[in-house]
Amino acid sequence: MQGQLKELSETINLPSLGEREVLVANASVADNMGNIVYNSSTSPCHSEGSRGYGNTSGIENEALRHLEGNVQGRLVPKEASTLPSALDCLSEFVSKKLLNRKVILFLDYDGTLSPIVDDPDSAFLPEETKVALLKLTQVGIPVAIVSGRARKKIQNFVNIDTLYYAGSHGFDICGPNGYIVPHQVAGEALPVLGKAAEMIEEQIVNKFPGSSIEDNILSKTLHYRRCPPSVVPELERKLDDILQRFPQLHKTYGKCVFEIRPKINWDKGKAVEWLLSELAMDSPDVVPIYIGDDRTDEDAFRVVVERGVAIIVAEDSRYATFANFRLKDPFEVRNFLVKFWASILDIMEKGNNWDKLADGK
Template sequence: MEFSPHKTMSHTLPSALECLATIQHMLQNKRGMVFLDYDGTLTPIVERPEWAQLSQKMRDAVNQLSQRCDVAIVSGRDLQDIRNLVGIEGILYAGSHGFDISGPGGHLELEQGIDYLPALDRAETALTKQLAEVAGTQIERKRFAIAVHFRRADPADVSQIETIVDTILEKNPGLRKTGGKMIFELRPDIDWDKGKALRWILARLGMHDDEVLPIYIGDDLTDEDAFCELQKRGIAILVSDEQRLTAANYVLNDPLEVEQFLKRLKVNQNS
């Protein structure tokens, strides 16, 4: 029988900062590993993705944490993009929602995803042409996905934007549409997501359930797959000051609280 994750409204969740002592107690006699989303978690959400620059204080917090435990950045951004933005050596990076993973343990580029590159190329060409005259839209091509940002678009145009995306999706079998914060995204229709990437990383590093406590911090709908993966084996922390249904255990309001949490979190040394 397939596991059905428990979800609750985010405004009812306890604060991870206020419950830090409880989290520290859970980490006793465990090897900790921290997984971090980027946009909306380590940086505030901004109008254009290229504007999301990591502050030096946050970079220091992540770097210092990486001296205490294993750290992975798990992002929808391309692998090289997220590596350049974070700029910390010795940690693991998972780009394209885990389709492209690189770090001390080696490199994985999901082979199945490569087969869908022609469909993504065709979809990108069509989206660029058909959305050219819809003001405020931005198409961000990644290796294994296409994000259509509409944060700066007129709300009255969102329905038209989604119709264009759906029409192009129908003409390119093998892709699927996912959502996020003011984006539509086309990805290979493969049973792979941030949750499965998290599971693969833990297995690759030899971290077994009885010895490790993973902590995942993220803000977006794509992070819910990782939250669900951790319901029976770790801690999931949602970054949000809005109400939404989530599989997370705790909440942090914004990246500033994430920075405080990372600085104060004490975990067992890398083994």
């Protein structure tokens, strides 16, 4: 075991993790998360007065007050700055909550495993993070990547054949045994998605420099990160005009993107529930861990937070989230994965057969 830990430590040059204040806060499910706008005025994708990316501190506070005043007997979303660091709490959490229980790990890709970049096709997985993911699977932890991107694109980025992959916000799922589960109803929306994408290309991408549309097969993503903030409200209005012609589709918000998806009751949270059931890990003795950075990850946080761990990746202190822990950036995510793996090795060294616990054997 010491040899394995030394090997990974040499592969990943970990910096010293400084002391930070830990504020304990509760976060769990609540209704109408869509009312909470999370981007701050310091975001590179902000624009005055436009829903989803403007100076939203007032909107956030109003939404939080609304939820806190109307959701009785239930936990409500909290600002990310009030959440304890997942790095600081990991050792205690592993020793008190994970011992003798099974674990499954879910992660978003962009902004979580890979840093956000201007060119979506250049969002490569850092080698050190890949090593950490591989090590976790080698000690029996099921790992799933849940992304809005096309499944095959994420598979090419990560390139680990022992992982589960849920692409297009969970509409397209595959596993290490080679099975593929595309969402049948979403597949029926492909012609409509194609027509909408053609109009978006013609009326938006060709007229708003810096914008681009990404084909995720069962969804489309309109990127505006490279656009001047002043044009984003008009760009969104154009998109809304187009989508009025396609009642089968709807728009959701991400970081400097608009997602165009089939209007189906399916999201990352549903994908997590499906995987837990499919892998026979939807029982009380299983601790699901979900790490994500985007608004679309909140659906998954709501699924796991009351029985597991939901970790938001965010530097914005006003980010309203259902998560119960926080990491600042993909760099801290990598460090968390390494420390998590090291904690598992420590448990195994003390005589606990973690790999069998993780597999439920």
